[in-house]
Structure formats: structure tokens, C-alpha cells
Amino acid sequence: MEILRVENLSRTYGRGEARVEALKQASFSMQRGEFGAVVGVSGSGKSTLLNCIGGLDKADAGNVFINGQDVFAMDENERTIFRRQNIGFIFQSFHLIPELNVEQNIIFPLLLDYRKPDQNRVDEILQVLGLENRRKHLPGQLSGGQQQRVAIGRALITRPALVLADEPTGNLDSQSSQDVMDLLCRAARHYQQTVLMITHNMDLTAAADRVFRVSDGRLKELGGASE
Numbered sequence: 001m002e003i004l005r006v007e008n009l010s011r012t013y014g015r016g017e018a019r020v021e022a023l024k025q026a027s028f029s030m031q032r033g034e035f036g037a038v039v040g041v042s043g044s045g046k047s048t049l050l051n052c053i054g055g056l057d058k059a060d061a062g063n064v065f066i067n068g069q070d071v072f073a074m075d076e077n078e079r080t081i082f083r084r085q086n087i088g089f090i091f092q093s094f095h096l097i098p099e100l101n102v103e104q105n106i107i108f109p110l111l112l113d114y115r116k117p118d119q120n121r122v123d124e125i126l127q128v129l130g131l132e133n134r135r136k137h138l139p140g141q142l143s144g145g146q147q148q149r150v151a152i153g154r155a156l157i158t159r160p161a162l163v164l165a166d167e168p169t170g171n172l173d174s175q176s177s178q179d180v181m182d183l184l185c186r187a188a189r190h191y192q193q194t195v196l197m198i199t200h201n202m203d204l205t206a207a208a209d210r211v212f213r214v215s216d217g218r219l220k221e222l223g224g225a226s227e
Contacts, residue, residue: 002068003161003194004053005029009062011048022048025062026219028212032161035188035195037205039222040214046198047166049214053196054087054164055079067161084109088155088163088193090184092170094147096139096154102126103135106153117157125153128186145176152183156191163187165197169204181207 011023022045030036040046051057053064055071064071066086074082096105106125107117126132129149139147148168155163165184169177185207187193197208205211211222 001032002029003032003034003066004196005063005065006053007063007065009049009052009059009064011045011052011057011059021217023052023059023214023219024217026214027062028219028221030194030196030210032194033188033192034209035185035207036197036210036212037208038196038198038212038214038219039200039202039205042200045214045217045219046200048217049219050164050166050196050198053162054089055083081113084112085158086161088158088160090148090151090155090163090165090168092167094139094144094151096147096150098139101136101138102131102142102150102153105139105150106157109154109158121157125156129153129183143176145172145179148172148176148180149183152180152187156187156193159191159193161194163193163195165195167198167200169199169201177204 006026006028009023009026013020013022026049038046038049048057052059059072069082071079097108100108103122107122110117126135129152131146131149134142134146139150169180172180181204184195184197188195199205213220213222
């Protein structure tokens with residue numbers, strides 16, 4: 001089942017001598033449960049690609065379809081609601097709410113939509129994340145790796161069709177980075193969610209089903225990590 005389709009996506013910033021073509025007609029699609037990794041040097045257009053797919057930035061040309069829905073055909077309010085219900089975001093910075101504990105941070109997206117959390121689902125995610133004994137801890141009482149796990153739980157709690165991860169291991173040590181990668185793989189394999197991750201570290205693409213490279217705004221598929 002196709003979850004994501006990107007068609008001829010282009011994005012340009014600035015004018016005249018300051019004009020930068022951040023994306024040049026990027027096209028690809030991903031199926032349910034696929035884990036894709038996007039690599040490239042800093043400034044190559046990776047984050048622009050992710051932000052356009054997630055509707056955080058508006059492309060100059062092209063289309064993005066998630067679960068068959070045209071993201072750019074929506075108005076801003078519709079896009080905000082769609083994003084909250086269908087896309088899970090994981091950023092390099094954890095963006096946790098410091099006054100809320102672990103469990104409260106994880107269920108926060110549900111509360112924004114006035115949805116009652118499924119306690120069994122919450123407990124399962126806490127167990128998978130290894131945070132059962134930290135559920136009442138505040139973010140300031142956690143390590144960086146634990147905070148990123150909370151951010152992953154928050155991204156998964158709504159059962160989104162698509163998870164977008166922008167350098168999710170950028171602020172973590174090697175062991176915590178591997179833990180995060182294991183959790184993203186589990187999201188794809190166990191929960192059958194489509195995951196697209198940006199990284200500058202080729203070593204972290206080993207578990208990906210497909211690897212893409214962005215260079216000077218152009219997207220090229222490198223194939224599967226095992227190829």
C-alpha cells in the first residue's frame with residue numbers, strides 16, 4: 001500500500017545572486033512499513049525535503065500525497081490537523097514540554113485533538129521505549145537518549161501513517177544513537193509505519209530498506225542498504 005508519493009518537488013529560496021535551488025524536481029514513493037534514509041552533506045536540501053513532505057514548508061512546484069491526500073491542496077488549518085493526525089515528527093532537538101512528565105509528553109498530541117488515550121497503547125509504547133519506570137519523570141530528570149525516546153513515543157502515539165525523523169541521533173552518543181535506530185526500525189517492522197529519516201551519517205543507514213542521497217537539491221535513490 002502506497003503511503004507517500006512525492007512528485008517533482010521543487011523549492012527555491014532567495015532571489016538574484018542569493019537564489020538557492022534547495023530542491024529540484026524530487027520524485028519518489030514509499031510503501032507501508034518501509035524504512036527510508038536520506039543522506040547528504042549539510043545544506044544539500046535534506047531538511048527542505050522533509051519539511052515540504054511534512055507540510056511545514058510550501059514547495060514552489062510539485063505535489064506531496066500522504067495516504068492519497070494532497071498535502072498542498074489543503075488550507076493551513078486543514079494541513080495542521082492532517083499533520084497532527086497522520087504524521088509523526090522526530091527532530092534533533094527533542095521539543096519536550098518541560099512541565100509535563102514522560103507519559104504526559106507522549107500523549108500530548110492526542111489531547112490536542114480531544115482524544116482519550118488508550119492506556120494499553122501508552123503502556124506498550126512505554127515498555128518498548130524502556131521508560132516504564134520513568135513515566136512520571138520530568139524531561140529535566142532524563143538523559144538525552146531517554147528524552148529522544150520520549151519524542152519517539154510522542155511521534156508514535158497517534159499511530160501515524162508516516163514518521164519523519166530529522167537527524168534524530170544528532171545530539172546523542174553512539175549507544176543512544178543505536179537505541180534510537182532500533183526503535184525506528186521497530187516502528188517500521190512491528191507497527192508497519194512508514195519511516196523517512198534524514199542523517200548525515202552513512203553508518204546509520206544499514207537498517208534502512210531504501211537509501212536516498214540529496215546533492216545540490218537533486219534526489220537520487222542509492223538502493224537498499226544491503227545492496
